[in-house]
Amino acid sequence: MFLTRIEEKMLSGNMGEAVQLAARIVVKIGDVLGAERLVTIEDAHISGISFKNIGDSGLEFLMMLVEKNAKFKVPTTINPAGFDFKKWSKMKIDSYFLEKQKRVIDCLVKMGAKPILSCTPYEVKRIKYGQHIAWSESNAVLYANSVIGARTNREGGPLAIFEAIIGRAPYTGLHLNENRLPNVLVQISDIKEKVSPALVGYALGMIVKKGVPYVKNFYFKDLNEVKLFLAAVGASSSIGLVLLEGISPDLLRNRRRIRKIKLNKVEITKDDLENAYSKISRELTNVDAFLLGCPHLSAEELEKIHGFLRKRNVEKRLILFTSRQVIEENSKIVEELENKGVEIYGDTCMVVSDIRKMGIKRLILDSAKAAYYLTAQGYEVSLLDREEILRIISGE
Amino acid sequence: MKIKARTIVEGQVEGKALISKDPISFYGGVDPETGIVREKGHSLEGVSIANKILIFPYGKGSTVGSYVILALAKNNVAPKAIINLESEPIIIIGCILTGIPLVDRPEKNIFDIVKDDDNVKVIARKDSAYILVSRDKFREKL
Numbered sequence: 287m288f289l290t291r292i293e294e295k296m297l298s299g300n301m302g303e304a305v306q307l308a309a310r311i312v313v314k315i316g317d318v319l320g321a322e323r324l325v326t327i328e329d330a331h332i333s334g335i336s337f338k339n340i341g342d343s344g345l346e347f348l349m350m351l352v353e354k355n356a357k358f359k360v361p362t363t364i365n366p367a368g369f370d371f372k373k374w375s376k377m378k379i380d381s382y383f384l385e386k387q388k389r390v391i392d393c394l395v396k397m398g399a400k401p402i403l404s405c406t407p408y409e410v411k412r413i414k415y416g417q418h419i420a421w422s423e424s425n426a427v428l429y430a431n432s433v434i435g436a437r438t439n440r441e442g443g444p445l446a447i448f449e450a451i452i453g454r455a456p457y458t459g460l461h462l463n464e465n466r467l468p469n470v471l472v473q474i475s476d477i478k479e480k481v482s483p484a485l486v487g488y489a490l491g492m493i494v495k496k497g498v499p500y501v502k503n504f505y506f507k508d509l510n511e512v513k514l515f516l517a518a519v520g521a522s523s524s525i526g527l528v529l530l531e532g533i534s535p536d537l538l539r540n541r542r543r544i545r546k547i548k549l550n551k552v553e554i555t556k557d558d559l560e561n562a563y564s565k566i567s568r569e570l571t572n573v574d575a576f577l578l579g580c581p582h583l584s585a586e587e588l589e590k591i592h593g594f595l596r597k598r599n600v601e602k603r604l605i606l607f608t609s610r611q612v613i614e615e616n617s618k619i620v621e622e623l624e625n626k627g628v629e630i631y632g633d634t635c636m637v638v639s640d641i642r643k644m645g646i647k648r649l650i651l652d653s654a655k656a657a658y659y660l661t662a663q664g665y666e667v668s669l670l671d672r673e674e675i676l677r678i679i680s681g682e
Numbered sequence: 683m684k685i686k687a688r689t690i691v692e693g694q695v696e697g698k699a700l701i702s703k704d705p706i707s708f709y710g711g712v713d714p715e716t717g718i719v720r721e722k723g724h725s726l727e728g729v730s731i732a733n734k735i736l737i738f739p740y741g742k743g744s745t746v747g748s749y750v751i752l753a754l755a756k757n758n759v760a761p762k763a764i765i766n767l768e769s770e771p772i773i774i775i776g777c778i779l780t781g782i783p784l785v786d787r788p789e790k791n792i793f794d795i796v797k798d799d800d801n802v803k804v805i806a807r808k809d810s811a812y813i814l815v816s817r818d819k820f821r822e823k824l
Binding site: 310311314315318319333334339340341342343344346347422423424440441442443444445448524662 | 709710746756775
């Protein structure tokens, strides 16, 4: 691989042990993936934050980096942790877990991460079209590539850390324009009733599995639906970019080239949707709670939920997950919702916390991604549209 | 039998082969405490990968998988070495940080040649890698 003089210096150990380790690993990964050089990145986002997921060995890994004086070279945010830092006792977190989780965050902050714990970095910081970034967290990768037109591969949790330390990533995969062209055309067959975008995304991932799908005739009501759709794609596939008609900037940029490509067609039928549904959802009558916020709710989504419930009663247990930033910037809405009995948590989410401790075993949600991960964790899950969920909550 | 391969993480170890024709997701797929595969329907479901020469096509699933490889090593239930058809970053980083020898791109179809419990020696040097396979005599007759 071609390395610049400064990159050689990083590898040599002249810039410290942490930089050397990070450079060694990023270059190794680049070599294996066939990258000809590294690319400078402008931003990083790190997954693998909850102590529930990374455990003691993950914490030791982070402590090792801190000991070697590792520092992030680019603005870096992190994924949700195992609980809300202000309401952890309400989430029945024990002091052991509390302590360990705090140490994980401490390590990352010492390395220079902003303590914004969110899986929607695209809503808490400004990323621009064409920027090279290194994000882990699959839903964020898909959103950055597909909606914003920034460029990132699906980085593994520790890889994003190493890339943030040297400010570079292997120049390969979705960093290169030629790999951002579609290689399969996805058509969603004419289905009369309204279908959930989350379910369509999950089915698309199951069927297409990898590469760059081009979705032509599917209508999204708003960007929140796109978010749920992309998160589902990320859960059921290794896809990092979906080209969405009318949304993805790459379609405009490459329109001449795309017109010349003869694409294989894949159709998603009603049967495919039913098959996808059967993998992650079942009909449930009695549930412990209704959960929204995978990915984290944006301020706009929170406002919409508030708008709907404002003049209605909240008759069922509703739990919302968002970032600390959204909670603080919308304190009045949060207060009004909480007064109605809605529970709102920041810093964490339904997948990486332990909602069993909150008395939840059977639940209804609108996220196919969360449905997949929670089903795998042994929960009984039912997938419904957000509008339906809100109607049920308010007794309509 | 000697098979050439590509070195990703250097090392030299010997052990019993364990073969998975299915890709492996370490996060969610393997119990970090015991090394037992717990993914429902996986060809290795219920089998421990601890101290084996683990052979599988490639990794899949969550990016948190690297951390599970760290946990397996800490709990002394990691594989002795990993052989992939094609390695990807999640597995590579896990192996670099734990020092588990990792090779990929074997030049012969390893799934045809190696069977479970064969003796396998992985020699992964900086510029070359070899996989040496031998079968106990009494097993030949079975």
